[in-house]
Amino acid sequence: MAQFIKVASTNELAAGAAKQIDVEGKSIALFHLDGNYYAIGNECTHRGGPLAEGFIEGDTVTCPWHGAQFNIKTGAVASAPASKPVAKYNVRVQGDAVELEI
Numbered sequence: 001m002a003q004f005i006k007v008a009s010t011n012e013l014a015a016g017a018a019k020q021i022d023v024e025g026k027s028i029a030l031f032h033l034d035g036n037y038y039a040i041g042n043e044c045t046h047r048g049g050p051l052a053e054g055f056i057e058g059d060t061v062t063c064p065w066h067g068a069q070f071n072i073k074t075g076a077v078a079s080a081p082a083s084k085p086v087a088k089y090n091v092r093v094q095g096d097a098v099e100l101e102i
């Protein structure tokens, strides 16, 4: 059954920043955009590049390896060479805890 797990504190992640989270055997990229937090799979569906280390612009992250782009809010592909979306995870903030639904 799905549950929320604390993965970060709100003060750990500045607006416009991202962080790799390893939880329950999954590698997840957590993003902080304008006061809201979003989480998608960290491994680019092209060749596994780390999206938490990608370039963030607006709602889009660019994979640092070959430049595929993904929507940070949905995990959808925004630009090739990736053709498949990454997973999207629900995130909630409880007090100063950022929690991820796993």
Ligand code: FES
Pocket: 044, 045, 046, 047, 048, 049, 063, 064, 065, 066, 067, 068, 081, 082
């Ligand atoms: S691994 Fe991400 S674009 Fe190639």
